[in-house]
Amino acid sequence: MTKEQYQKITDRTRTLLHGRVWLLQVPTVLCAGIYGFLFLLQFSKGTFPLRYCLFPLTCFVLVSLLRTLINRTRPYDFFHLPPVGSYLPGKGKSMPSRHAASATAIALAVLSVVPNPAFRIFCILLCLLICSLRVFSGFHYPSDVIAGMLLSAGIFLLFMIR
Secondary structure (H helix, E strand, O other), X not given: OOHHHHHHHHHHHHHXXXXXXXXHHHHHHHHHHHHHHHHHHHHHHOOOOHHHHHHHHHHHHHHHHHHHHHOOOOHHXXXXXXXXXXXXXXXXXXXXXXXXXXXXXXXXXHHHHOOOHHHHHHHHHHHHHHHHHHHHOOOOOHHHHHHHHHHXXXXXXXXXXX
């Protein structure tokens, strides 16, 4: 991604939001809420295997550790242009995207226990929206998001192998 591409993407996102940057948080909150609700519902029935609880947590912890080790500069710091929304300059830790990893982990966990095709599609689309917004808002490079998604998918496969 070049500085011009970054600026074009973030300017377009700002224009679409018309100052309502809080809208960027809605998909993430919705995703976490869905997982929490599903967890409580399944847990109360005694039908939520422990691995579906440990899988997203494991993804979160591993991604957090990797981010610290890699410590990639975020695009807004690299290009010296603000992202869409509030941010901490010099934060670093862009690779892999924790939002993308968590959204993917939650979507995969939901897909594993919910048979409803419409709800499955909704969760997949929500995950893709969250991942896209991380790039369009200027907080991550596309490679950060892809790495987060692939890492979650790989951990998911390890958790689901019996």
